[in-house]
Amino acid sequence: MSHAIQIQDLTVSYNRHPAVHHLSGEFAPGSLTAVVGPNGAGKSTLLKTIAGVLRPAQGHVVRAGIRPRDIAYLPQQAEIDRRFPISILDVVSSGHWHRRGLFRGLRPPDMDRAVEALAAVGLTGFQNRVIGSLSAGQFQRVLFARMLLQDAPVILLDEPFNAIDARTTADLLRVVHRWHGESRTVVAVLHDLEQVRHNFPQTLLMARREIAWGPTDATLSARNLLRARAMAESWDDNAPVCEQGFENG
Amino acid sequence: MAEFLWQPFAEFSFMRRALVACFAIALGAGPLGVLLVLRRMSLVGDALSHAILPGAAIGFLVAGFSLPIMSVGGLVAGLVVAVLAGLVTRFTDQREDASFAALFLIALALGVMLISLQGSNMDVMHVLFGSILAVDDTSLLMVAGAGTITILALAVAFRALVMECFDPGFMRAIGAGGLIWHLLFLGLVVLNLVSGFHALGTLMAVGLMMVPAAAARYWSADVGGIMLAAVGIAMVSGWVGLLLSYHQDVATGPAIILTAGVFYALSVIFGRNGGLIRTLYPRPHLEA
Incomplete structure (x- = not known):
């Protein structure tokens, strides 16, 4: 590590x-x-x-x-459209990419880990909301939760x-x-x-x-x-x- | 009433073919249109549809009025413009809309010049506006094939395409091949526009891609739901548009797109997700 x-x-x-x-x-x-x-x-x-x-x-x-996937990078201003219709759980779950890649489905344990990551950044119960409903600070927490799942050294x-x-x-x-x-x-x-x-x-x-x-x-x-x-x-x-x-x- | 809705399709095989073609186009083009809207690339479909022209014209010059060859030409021309625009954007300082605008206008001028060298106005009219009531087996197969490829590609690469849309920087940073997904996506858009151009013409094929997508955004808050709504609106537009064209004896392509336009207007006004009425008369707020 x-x-x-x-x-x-x-x-x-x-x-x-x-x-x-x-x-x-x-x-x-x-x-x-x-x-x-x-x-x-x-x-x-x-x-x-x-x-x-x-x-x-x-x-x-x-x-x-x-490797590129070993670096988790949080840019100052992500090129993210905050009105994009996507749920918080989906955003956080994209941190699983290096394990699940393109084809493998997300399994219940993956979902549990995503929910845990949200809890770790203080967003318990937010998983099904869309990102458009978040404040800037809450959204930053979501990005941190995603980095938790990325598990990068x-x-x-x-x-x-x-x-x-x-x-x-x-x-x-x-x-x-x-x-x-x-x-x-x-x-x-x-x-x-x-x-x-x-x-x-x-x-x-x-x-x-x-x-x-x-x-x-x-x-x-x-x-x-x-x-x-x-x-x-x-x-x-x-x-x-x-x-x-x-x-x- | 039921007779009014079904009789033309029961009676005439060209109407049935037209309906099936519309459904196939709706299946492929609807979801792609949604992704274009979400990437703020709504006008790129339009640009690509113009870019197809020189390829179709070269096909016409080489082989006369042969749909397969004109399609291959259109496909190649569209892909060249899409790939060049994608590469120029990725490797130079220019934004995507500017590189698309420059390249599609070059392609369009080239197409118009090639058509002016040979061929009558009728052929140009066909390429621009199509003739959905003259859909033969070949073009029906093409439309169905394009729809099938699109649905399969979306099923396989859905996660990548949506993430590349939502957070391209993240896809690049984790080395998940952002550029590949982007090019695959543009390739699918070109494929659908080409397959749609016999039936609806290059101008109207974009209509069935973008108008239902723009309307669908008002009805759902997640990508999958918006895509379903877009496909539904596109299919109903094709069906109602064909009926209108049959009963009122008006041009088919515009009738289909105008029907979609009516759905768009209704969605803007009544849409549950950010429509006019919801914005002007918000529902009472909750406790927390």
Whole structure:
């Protein structure tokens, strides 16, 4: 159940402008890491690249022994039409895909597990409702329940607690800790530094490049946070070609 | 009254064939139309139906007025446009509606140019509007075959097609082959449009796919229920439309689609699931 994700000299760019710039490091097996940084620091881009949605402009993400199905990725904004006529049980059950695939039917134990997963995120009795009747916070709980069924060794969460109330956040953080207890590798993009200090042992502070990566208390020092904030947010149309990229690429 | 409803079909075999063709088209096209509506691709069916034209025209230039060859041509042309649009969308920055619009207009222009090289207006009229009262064994078999393939494919891949509709990002992320399902789906749409074009013409075949689907959304809150409603509305529209056309001596294809249009209007007004009356006069709320 232990899988490391190595980031090797990773650059990911939009229109040649880097959003993640020469980042290197490792998410250790079974680690629970928060990714923190100002807006535009490349946090979501990093997660998308690890999930395989974006391709690096330079460098690699090494996912040794990790198949696509071993990564459960919760995007910041899923391309989901919340008015789609589908029941909550059906959405959660899609987390069974890697076990049931296309052809095999869902059996009563699968249904029981889906109901259990809903109970674990505080949605007991919701299974037959359609998703259109849920609030944003309740829907986020549904997506967490689906990830419980995915049973993936690597879990990537992009701002999972945005616009979510305190109680839901506390419930979902319990799920995150449960995953950590099961030695899964969890990476979450977050903004609430207090939340990070209380719940996440490891932190990557980034501003396109790495500012600091390690134990949360050391990483989130006042000096480091100041450096991250000073990150130039400018988009220079006449920026020269990156020397480092030129040498290696 | 019963005689009014059944007599034309009892008396004339061409009416029976037309009815069976309508039922077969309804079975295949109805559920696909529902998936198109749910993916917000309602107009893509229309685009694909136009894309079929150059293929049918090439078939006509090669073999004259031969339905099988024109169908094969239409099928190939439709699939090429669907696959190209799917690939352009997946691998470049453009959204699906734009790539479909560009490609189907190119195909349409090509089709019109090919038809203008040879052939009279009558043939164009047939391709565009069909002639359901002249359905022969070959086209009946094609329609039935397309319907059968569609129902079987839906039965096998239902879960994948609905999930690809609902949450394409998830299908990609878990490596469940999002693109394959998308292309299979578009392929089924093309197949149904081609099989429908002898009977209803390229323009009206889309009608029996989309209008019942749009109406059905007002009657159920789950995908399966909406599909059943769409098939039902499409079948009844075919039956009533044929009767209208027989008794009133009006063009058959439009009569069928206009009947579906009446169902659509009724659904918009009276639909249980978000219809006008339910929206304007909501029922009293519950305790919790």
